[in-house]
Amino acid sequence: MPDGSKREMELDGVRIEDILRSLGVNPVEVIVAKNGKIVSEEEQASYADELKIVRIVHGG
Amino acid sequence: MLNQAERERYARQIRLFGEDGQEKLKKSSVFVAGAGGLGSVVSIYMAAAGFGRIRIVDCDSVELSNLNRQVLHGSDDVGRRKARSAEEMLQGINPEIDVDAIVGTIDEDSLDRLLQGCDLIMDAMDNFPTRYLLNRAALQRKIPLFHGAICGFQGQATTIIPGKSACLRCIFPRAPPAATFPALGSTCGVIGSVQVTEAVKYVLGSGELLTDRLMLWDGLNSCMDEVACVRDSSCRDCCNKYNVETNNMWNNVETE
Ligand SMILES: [Zn+2]
Numbered sequence: 001m002p003d004g005s006k007r008e009m010e011l012d013g014v015r016i017e018d019i020l021r022s023l024g025v026n027p028v029e030v031i032v033a034k035n036g037k038i039v040s041e042e043e044q045a046s047y048a049d050e051l052k053i054v055r056i057v058h059g060g
Numbered sequence: 061m062l063n064q065a066e067r068e069r070y071a072r073q074i075r076l077f078g079e080d081g082q083e084k085l086k087k088s089s090v091f092v093a094g095a096g097g098l099g100s101v102v103s104i105y106m107a108a109a110g111f112g113r114i115r116i117v118d119c120d121s122v123e124l125s126n127l128n129r130q131v132l133h134g135s136d137d138v139g140r141r142k143a144r145s146a147e148e149m150l151q152g153i154n155p156e157i158d159v160d161a162i163v164g165t166i167d168e169d170s171l172d173r174l175l176q177g178c179d180l181i182m183d184a185m186d187n188f189p190t191r192y193l194l195n196r197a198a199l200q201r202k203i204p205l206f207h208g209a210i211c212g213f214q215g216q217a218t219t220i221i222p223g224k225s226a227c228l229r230c231i232f233p234r235a236p237p238a239a240t241f242p243a244l245g246s247t248c249g250v251i252g253s254v255q256v257t258e259a260v261k262y263v264l265g266s267g268e269l270l271t272d273r274l275m276l277w278d279g280l281n282s283c284m285d286e287v288a289c290v291r292d293s294s295c296r297d298c299c300n301k302y303n304v305e306t307n308n309m310w311n312n313v314e315t316e
Contacts, residue, residue: 004278060209
């Protein structure tokens with residue numbers, strides 16, 4: 001999760017975008033890495049996958 | 061060739077990468093987009109390291125609320141153009157280099173002119189729309205872009221080498237919503253320092269660059285992490301054949 005916390009979820013082939021919405025995360029504010037690699041929110045994830053949700057920062 | 065004063069000034073770097081390396085830095089012209097929190101750290105360390113020519117561009121004036129993080133500017137500079145205080149600070153740190161500080165807005169019309177003669181682009185902007193312009197300009201000119209961004213205790217950085225690595229648009233297909241961001245000077249210090257280290261390595265041709273990787277700094281949990289990125293074959297900025305062709309045509313028209 002963007003705040004550094006972890007969650008376990010029972011999932012089977014769910015679109016990442018739907019996972020984000022179920023967690024109350026706005027997909028335009030984050031990028032998601034699946035098993036260490038950035039993927040599109042169109043991709044699906046299952047129980048065995050590790051997702052990292054990174055909040056995009058834009059300041060300078 | 062380095063003069064005697066330069067040999068002394070850069071003695072510790074010459075121990076690290078030799079006079080050859082130092083001369084490579086001296087021959088480099090860098091474009092620093094912004095003289096805010098990141099731009100301060102980036103330009104100060106680049107000036108100190110001896111990048112031969114630094115062009116820094118910012119349209120704003122110094123405000124009191126900038127001073128917690130924008131270490132290019134001091135209390136006496138409040139109300140002055142950031143470009144002016146930046147010029148004084150950088151030239152004061154290192155009179156051996158050329159500092160070209162410009163009061164100006166970075167937009168589609170001005171960017172081509174502003175980038176004339178520059179070999180590297182340092183992203184020190186505070187918004188994604190301008191970053192996408194820098195990304196496209198870097199791709200068109202085939203020069204590297206060193207991305208950095210911060211928010212509060214958090215920061216991210218990556219290095220973009222046109223034609224080789226994922227571009228900014230591959231990693232961030234769309235801009236996050238604009239919002240006023242909290243900022244801590246030391247976070248700018250972490251991320252700006254990573255960007256400068258990358259630029260030094262690029263010029264020297266040494267080490268492993270931060271390409272195809274997004275480095276993530278979480279200062280609140282003292283955690284440095286990274287995620288892998290891949291070039292998106294449908295990226296509209298770096299992988300669109302039509303775009304590349306029109307850009308080439310455009311370049312040809314320009315040079316002819
Ligand atoms: Zn791309």
